[in-house]
Amino acid sequence: MASKSLQAAPQEDLVARSRAMRAVLTLAGRVAQSDAPVLLTGESGTGKERLARYVHTRSRRARGPFVPVNCAALPEALLESELFGHVRGAFTGADRDHRGLFEAASGGTLLLDEVGEIPSAMQVKLLRVLQDHEVRPVGSTASKRIDVRIIAATNADLSEMVARRAFRKDLYFRLNVLAVEVPPLRDRREDVLPLAHEFMRRGCATYYCGPCSLSPEALDPGRRLRVPSTRGGRAPPHPARLGEVGRQPHRNRAHAWHRSEYPVAQAAAVRGWHPRSRTKIECSTFNRSLS
Ligand SMILES: Nc1ncnc2c1ncn2[C@@H]1O[C@H](COP(=O)(O)OP(=O)(O)OP(=O)(O)O)[C@@H](O)[C@H]1O
Ligand SMILES: [Mg+2]
Numbered sequence: 229m230a231s232k233s234l235q236a237a238p239q240e241d242l243v244a245r246s247r248a249m250r251a252v253l254t255l256a257g258r259v260a261q262s263d264a265p266v267l268l269t270g271e272s273g274t275g276k277e278r279l280a281r282y283v284h285t286r287s288r289r290a291r292g293p294f295v296p297v298n299c300a301a302l303p304e305a306l307l308e309s310e311l312f313g314h315v316r317g318a319f320t321g322a323d324r325d326h327r328g329l330f331e332a333a334s335g336g337t338l339l340l341d342e343v344g345e346i347p348s349a350m351q352v353k354l355l356r357v358l359q360d361h362e363v364r365p366v367g368s369t370a371s372k373r374i375d376v377r378i379i380a381a382t383n384a385d386l387s388e389m390v391a392r393r394a395f396r397k398d399l400y401f402r403l404n405v406l407a408v409e410v411p412p413l414r415d416r417r418e419d420v421l422p423l424a425h426e427f428m429r430r431g432c433a434t435y436y437c438g439p440c441s442l443s444p445e446a447l448d449p450g451r452r453l454r455v456p457s458t459r460g461g462r463a464p465p466h467p468a469r470l471g472e473v474g475r476q477p478h479r480n481r482a483h484a485w486h487r488s489e490y491p492v493a494q495a496a497a498v499r500g501w502h503p504r505s506r507t508k509i510e511c512s513t514f515n516r517s518l519s
Contacts, residue, residue: 318367
């Protein structure tokens, strides 16, 4: 019988109304009991980082740090020193020893986000760290023992990248010990409205908007989730990928929220405000809460 800790128990701000997402949480709860590396896959904005935090907080490392690092955001030279640290004098400007993120995550969990973006030279170094449980700071001759649980996340198809030699097979197997796939929102539509409520709540809490609610149009199931037509072979951002909308350049994002294809966002209403300024504020509030 599953122990209590293995049962899916969503955290307050983690939406999992759909059967698919509840299954993911149950799996994540089991994964949390192990210390083996986890590979989280799923489309952009499906909640991989949120799920990584869920795994961490339910693991025996919950009292330790949770350190996310976006591997795509750092240039190759910086990535090595950010991950492994460096010693004073290792390169121009290294005027003191610097602790890497592996060390910072000691006793806790390190999330390697966008792991598919790690350059090939760094893939070799990362593989060595995962095998030896040791890091060698840039410019140092000594290695340091590390005690870190690794969670990797990607929206890329790593097995396909392995097939075309864009990602090391041995590293892929090291990371893909436990696998959790987060389904896209279009496959768990019951989560859309609770998520809209949750984003509204976060936006209002962040910007002190006072009580907020979704308008009747937003709650109308007939209008909800109308999928925009495909133009030029590529569908515009879908409301079921709210995170994706959140990551577009501001002008496009605002445009997306205004369009009738996004009734949930478009009709989100903050009571008592003039419709024009209200829409503007809705857009920026949603965009910021999604970024
Ligand atoms: N099930 C959920 N419940 C509550 N909030 C969620 C859920 N899923 C995603 N979110 C929220 O949506 C936003 C995007 O989620 P997150 O950053 O975890 O996605 P991601 O899969 O890591 O995206 P990317 O691939 O672009 O990095 C965050 O604000 C997150 O808190
Ligand atoms: Mg992410």
